[in-house]
Amino acid sequence: MIRESEFGKRITTQRKKLELKQNTCAQLVGVSRQLFNNWEIGICKPKGLRMQKLATVLECDAVWLEYGEGSELEDKIETAMQMMRVVVRDLNHIHKAIRHLNHGAQ
Numbered sequence: 001m002i003r004e005s006e007f008g009k010r011i012t013t014q015r016k017k018l019e020l021k022q023n024t025c026a027q028l029v030g031v032s033r034q035l036f037n038n039w040e041i042g043i044c045k046p047k048g049l050r051m052q053k054l055a056t057v058l059e060c061d062a063v064w065l066e067y068g069e070g071s072e073l074e075d076k077i078e079t080a081m082q083m084m085r086v087v088v089r090d091l092n093h094i095h096k097a098i099r100h101l102n103h104g105a106q
Contacts, residue, residue: 010065014058028057065102087092 015025026036029050038044039054045066046054055062 006068007045007066008040008042009060010068011054014060015040018059022055025054025057029053072092 001012015022022036022040023033026033029036029046030053031046031050034060045051051066055065058065
């Protein structure tokens with residue numbers, strides 16, 4: 001439940017930053033105030049379109065809302081980007097070597 005609790009804190013922080021009441025947010029998202037409260041206290045999280053609508057109402061990014069800054073998802077994306085840079089560099093070296101070999105064979 002740790003992730004849901006952190007998620008709930010992000011909702012609460014963003015809602016208060018926008019000076020919105022729980023009831024107002026719930027109405028704008030199209031859910032009951034009780035369900036919205038459950039999101040804030042970390043009992044559950046919205047999925048799919050509700051998550052997108054919540055992010056729109058709270059004027060924030062849905063990925064940030066769900067995972068937060070410095071999240072495991074961000075770490076995985078950064079690792080993937082680093083790996084792709086290495087692959088691109090290696091492909092450039094291979095391409096240069098092939099061009100060199102082709103010019104030498106002529």
